[in-house]
Amino acid sequence: MASISSIGAGSGLFTNDLLNQLVQVERAPTEARLNRREAETQAKISAFGMIRSALEALKTPMEALSQPDSMRSYTSSSSNESVVGVSVDSSTANRGSYTVDVQQLAQAQSLASAAFADRDTTALGSGTLSLTVGGVTTDIEIDGSNNTLQGVADAINDANAGVSAGVVDTGDGYRLVLSSDSSGTANEMSISVSDDDGNNTDSGGLSQFVFDGTTSNMEQTVAAKDAILDINGIQVTRSTNTIENVVDGVTFDVLATGVSTVKVTQDEEAVVQKVQDFVDKFNALQDQIKKVAGYNAETETGGLLNGDSTIRAIQSDLRQQLTKIPAGLEDSPIRMLADIGITTDPASGKLEFDQSVFKEKLGENPEAMTALFAESEQGGGIAAQMVASAERFLGSDGLLANRTEGLGEALQEIEDQRFELDDRIAAFEKRLIQQFSAADQLIAQIQSTGNFVQQQLAALAPQPRSNG
Template identity: 60%
Template sequence: MASISSLGVGSGIFSADLVDQLVAAEREPTVQRLNLKQQRTEAMISAYGALRSAIEALKAPMEALSSPDGLKAFSAVSSNESLGVTIDEAAVSRGSYSINVTQLAQAQSLASSSFADKDTTTVGTGTLTLDVGGVATEIVIDGSNNTLQGVADAINDAGAGVSAGVVDTGSGFRLVISSDETGLENAIQVSVADDDGNNTDVSGLSQFVFDGVTSNLEETVKAKDALMEINGIAISRPTNVVEDVVAGVTFTVSETGASTVRVEQDAGAVSERVQEFVDKFNALQDVISSVAGFNSASGQGGILSGDSTIRSIQSSLRGLLTTIVPGMENSDVRTLGDVGITTDPSTGKLEFDQSVFKEKLKDHPDQVTALFAEQDGVEGIAEQAVNLVTDILASDSALSNRTDGLSNALDRIQDQRDQLDLRMESLRERLVRQFTAADSLIAQLNSTGSFVLQQLAALAPQNNQNS
């Protein structure tokens, strides 16, 4: 950029400020035009972004209804609080079960004889072998841990599927070994290799033997399986959480006694899934009205008013609302209107009567399922909606192409700003050259004028003398 620090010195007319004003005046109309264009483009991108988000939000509830499982919510109720029940909706079916629990599963517990002290009384050395559920774990007892507490700590550190502790009975200390899991299959067997050479007597390490033949430990709590009758069928399981008897149902027992469990279809849960779809659809309509609607009060249309892409999306979605699934032309449930989903003509929004839906689901569950979900290779309305929305959001869709085009327009606007900067820089340099030349010329003229005046002033006395 040419220096203009001395511009105007020769004439007092052409200044750097004048150059700035002329450049600014030339720049301003183009800047205003580009600003307005950029603001509108960014507003359109934002509007398309809001539209995309609303469409994406619509996809999730439609996916939930597009499979038969989505139309088959279940609930389970137990008549007895001591019998808890949970269900896996994907696997459960309707049913009623009479359950009588006669025995709870429990973990085995073994206790040693009494010792005078837990930290100083020695208990012998050798190797303890704990067998729990068919898994054997060897534990070395030597001079570093041959006390009651030392044995307990060694067992706990071994990860043998049992826990050990020392109980102060008031008259001595006893080692207690308990299985970590309930059931007969997790019963404990203890065998030893005693350094004193006798593996079954009651001295040294062999006093902890409990191997099914020799019982030098006392079984204070027996290992038991849970026993119950389900609809008269005897069942036994190693835990109090029974999950593999009735498909999709898990029973958790905490007391013995009789209970009744009913598993029924939960029409309320299904209707809530449909309500979510209705809410998301209506939210989409609000977005469309905001960005593409017409405000009669202000006489202004939305930023995307008249946009063909939005009209196409609206037309496609509305078409689904009146679709009759092939093969259901003569059924009791043919369209969304038959299950309580109707359209308000004045707003384009959906209205949902849950009572109508629940009644139809109760009376015609298979038809309602076929209306929404894919059945025997025929797409229901929800499946069709998922496919439609997927296409609308695809990277090569009209919506994506429109957004990409606007992003490219922003790039072009920036290019125009860069070009404007170059033009203004060129204009500034040209004005500086022109003003500098004019300033120099005026300075020369001023200098010549001063010289002429000086000469005329010098001649004046001579003229006066001659006269």
């Protein structure tokens, strides 16, 4: 706001305070209107953001229920966890009970060389060391740069031959120790050499590391073994102690010899919790919609988004999905959510969940329950269709994005109008200053003329006579 110190100097009538007041009176109505529009627009953007967050939160449990294995949740137990541990994959597992008799654990083979006086000075010969593990042979060159005990160990480790090498100080000398990286008889080691001394089987040079089934110049300290166990009387052999692909969806981790009873049972509570999450998030969305778009009959006031077409579309679309009968379930005893204990309160629009009814139906017909929620050959279940609906609203070109983008454009328009207001007020202020200055000059001229006339009249007035 301009401040011209000469305003009112002649008359004392047109002051800066008066100028500022007139400018503020001119600005105030438009500025108040723009402030109201901006506050309302910002509030609507925030309200749509809350609706978006609630809808995204609802989408997560809907996605879980839309999966083909959504109703297939299983838990497992072992009567003797020190012998057998167990885990399940609910997508392929089924209920069952298994007696597991572990007769032998799998173990990896270990070999040890003869003792040497030192680990990094004595030359052990040169040539090619060939390691065969699991049918794969790896050739390792040994020469003057690595022909010590430690050098051979390092060369084996660098070769990634399926064997780990180390040097052990026994107190009476140093021994090269080799261990197969994988357990089981299929991963037994075979070691042959091409010794530069011309003899590939004696105890000199590289030949002292031969272990090929015929010549055993290294000592087998641990024999390779397979895991052997009986599952319900059927013998199973595996190279590892993690037993997979014997019972669908079940993994046995054998830890010791002995017997344990393993049970796989349906985890009803886990399935119920998935559905409860869906109900809770759906009801939370209804609460959010009521907060921003509801109508209070007592105060006769509506929420900020009351009557908004986007909010109505979200409510209408989701409610329609709740009452649909998915394709293929027209003649099924389970056709809609109400059949499994999920009903809608007409007063609030919220869902009510009777878990006891749900558990009963889940036990009677898990396949129909899955088809009710998930994608199937006949078409999409309720959860799958609700996910698709949510994605339409939440997408970059969805209704929520379009509404928020439109409100953002409205904010930019308000900002543009503020610039226009500043320009108009500046021009108005300039005109006032010009008008005040002209009026002040006119008043000053009138005052000057008045003073001159008074002086002339005073000069013409009779002068009092002197008595002398």
